Amino acid sequence: MTDTTLLLPVIMPFAAALLVLFVPKTIRMVREGMVLGASLMNLVLAAAFFKTNASISLPWLGFGFDLALRFYHFGNFIVLASAVFILLTALYCSVFLYGKSYSKQFYFYFLLSVGLTNGAVLADNLLLVLFFWEAMLLPLFGMIAIGNRQAYKTATKAFIIVGATDLCFMAGIILSGSLAATFTISRINLPPSGLGALAFLFLMVGIISKAGAMPFHSWIPDAAIDAPLPFMAFFPASLEKLLGIYFLARISLDMFKVNGDSWVSLLLMVVGALTILLAVAMALIQTDYKRLLSYHAISQVGYMILGIGTLVPAGIIGGLFHMLNHTVYKSCLFFSAGSLERQAGTTALEKLGGLAGRMPVTFACFLVAALSISGVPPFNGFFSKELVYEGALQRGWVFYLAALLGSFLTAVSFLKLGHAAFLGRTRDNNRLTAESPFSMLIPMVVLALVCITFGVFNFIPLRYFIQPVVGFGGPHQGVPSGMFLGGFTVAVLALALLNHVLGVKSGGSALKATDHIHYAPALKGIYEKAEKGYLDPYNIGWRAAGVLSAVSWRLDRAVDWFYDSFCVKAASGASAMIRRMHSGNYSVYIGWSLAASAAVITFLLKIHG
């Protein structure tokens, strides 16, 4: 295998992206075929390189900015995982986007982000990582912006939030590069204290923002409504999770010497726990299929961050496993949302109902994925969550409880979602709804099967993918070691079911099953504010910016006054005074000269005399 072939995973998608721009629209399916071909090739390349352990470094821009790629098990695993989702997404899009006006742009951005993801994951040079990482802003913005009418605003919001945190990432990279005196990732090993702590913090902000954790999440629910649906399944649900959690693991496990009792670990666990709880609490009250899912996309990141943040073997393995599982079931869920959107014409829960009979395959896939995300045994989400619980419990019962509460709420909200959309009374507008086309079903079915496989045979991903990456974890396979915890989980799930039944009874319909939580005395006000966006960090930021700009404006006026009025008046006043002094009177002039001469002479005598 020559060196240049190693560049293929990065170069091929770019080339394909450019090619897509020039493909004529007139030939049917040719563009879709190209994208599928490129995605397939990407998967083949990822599989071919899976066992590769090699590095390539080509001089590029100088100043330590080399085109350095490193193939090793962790990166290869992420590339392979993303390649699977990419292929499935491409397959799904080939139908979903067919005939849409923006499909060309979408495919361009799609392939671009494939190349960028591969590049960012494989890069062994921090500056190169930064290059790919920041370049992801382009497809991010572009893919959201081609959505509906509100999309441009949402795209801007995403761009600003991600862009701002990318700047933190940049600062972290520069700082850690200069602290370590190298930009080669595999040679960096810094302690997270002093400036190193600052570097870690900057990197962490950029990374968890990419993964979509709180408080950098608020564009995701908006994008769920405004952006084209495959974007949601592809970007926030899979690619960004893989990328973000991959880098979180890299910085906490290799680049920085973080150990369990450092503040870094505590910070990560707190961020993780808060993200789980707050996001799922918001998911609970959503009445739109896609928007509800998007809050779960945020909430689930919390488990991954919590897991990695525990820095104990069970937690780390659990976090990474959960990352993999999440991409599987969340993509599946978003695909099911796309099915509904395409076939039923809406994703608003109040207009859906009783679709299980009309779209049985979609419903089955949804069911599997929903059971997985809720952590029901024996689906994959159960096993990864159990590992996270185990890690969290080793670090403190608070985190365990938070995670468990999160599971409870997740289950509650999915019971509501499934019940409202697929069961119950069929709405009038859903009477003619039919099942989705074949090529949209394939990705869903595949993902649902993966959910089951990774659950029942969880040793497959753990032994072949996760354990080589972390290098430990013999006992964390099969049935969870702590049956005690599993029992709790099952009990909590039973409680969730009970809560749902009671909620439906008190609310009158599945849609209102969570109203008793939504309108609970203490929560009602908070929810109201949150729904109106008062608690959105982005909006708070804008309000702060408004205050800042008002202050700056005043300051600007003052500076303006100083230059425009004060200085001019002072200069012209002085000028007029000088003119008045030049009266043309000889004696005065001679007087000036003589007085000044006397002063000069006196001064000289005084200084030297």
Next chain:
Amino acid sequence: MPSLLILVPLVGILVLNFLFKFVVRRAAFWFALALFATQVIITFLHAPFFYAGNADRFNPFFKVVFNIDGISFVALLCIEIVCLASLVVARYTLHDLSQRFNFTNLLLISSIGMNGLVLTSDIFSLYVFLEVAAVSSFIMIAFRRGKRSLEGAFKYIILSAVATVLMLAAIAILLLACSDTSFAAIRQGIGQSPESNIILFSVGMFISGLFIKAGLVPFHAWLPDAYSAAPDAVSVLLAGIVTKACGVYTLIRLVVSVFGFRPGLSQVILLLGAVSVLVGALAALGQNDFKRMLAYSSISQIGYIVLGLGSGTALGLAGAVFHFFNHAIFKSLLFVNAAAVAEEAHTTDMDKIGGLSSRMPVTGSTSVIGFLSAAGIPPLAGFWSKLVIIIALWKAGDIAYAVIAVLASILTLSYLLSMQRRVFFGRLKQGLEDTREVGPGFSFISVLLALIIIACGLLFPMVFNAIYAPIKQILIQ
């Protein structure tokens, strides 16, 4: 043979009056032009001689000692270039043939005075040459015999008389104290008793006289009247070189070669420099008369030169000498342009003129170069010299003065910009439709001066090195 620089104009005057006066008075201009061109050539031919090092060198022809070095070279070059410009301007602006002939004579006399005071190494000879230059200037200012001209000339005479008294008294005291008036003897005398009150007293008097000649605030009151009342050709000469040679060059020469840098003297020079920079710029801001504004601007720019000198370092002195040269060029250029405006528009009141650039493109565009150089805009020559002066002040620890110098350059830009806008830009004022370029010679001299400004700016490293290297040598000695 630097003595040629005095002999050439001297013989020239004789030839002019005995030959040309009766035969071909019209050719007097070309003859004088040739004389000044010869001086430029002589100066350039002697460049290695000037740069051979600072020396009081015996001149075999006059049997006296000349004091020459790199600074003298720059000063001589300025004198000759400005005299040339003045001569050309006179050809177009002095219409009466006999007046022009007389002017040519006076210009030659003035150049003898200035060349002499640059070369001499004797404080009394210096005084004599100063008076030669000054007296010819008095006459030239009063050339038109109008009320304003006479008033301007009279103010100059009165204040010059004060300066004369101060300098003569100082020379007398120095003669008593040091038993000779040569630079070397006085330097020795001061070296022997540096704290002597009588010597300090005379030094103070002498430099006060020079301050009057240089027109530093508050010794400056004669200058705006003299500059603005003088005929245009004379304004070019006065502003371009006479005050600088008589006041600034002599100040530099005496401080460097005779009195030496001493803290008290430096402080006086710095303070007067800063005051001149500020007051000159502020006063220029409020002027409505083109030439008067340029006159105040000269005070301000001379302040910069003096600030560079006051820093007391080789770098500051080099900046001062470079600015001396730059100021001679750009101020001559601006006065040449003012002369063109006065000639065509028959007024220099800036409220009555406007938009002349459309009718006088060469004058308008060279004026832009001149004012940008004066305001210190890169890459023109004036920028570099100001920059060097400011850096030198900063390095010498005179940070307050450096800040004043920087701030005043904003004022400089503002008044020169307003001048350019009022005179040349905008809509052509009524009654100026018939204006046009004065003549090819006029345009030639404007373009030549503008080209010197641009070339010195672009070739700054070479030009500056030619000034800086000898000065470092001088100060080491």
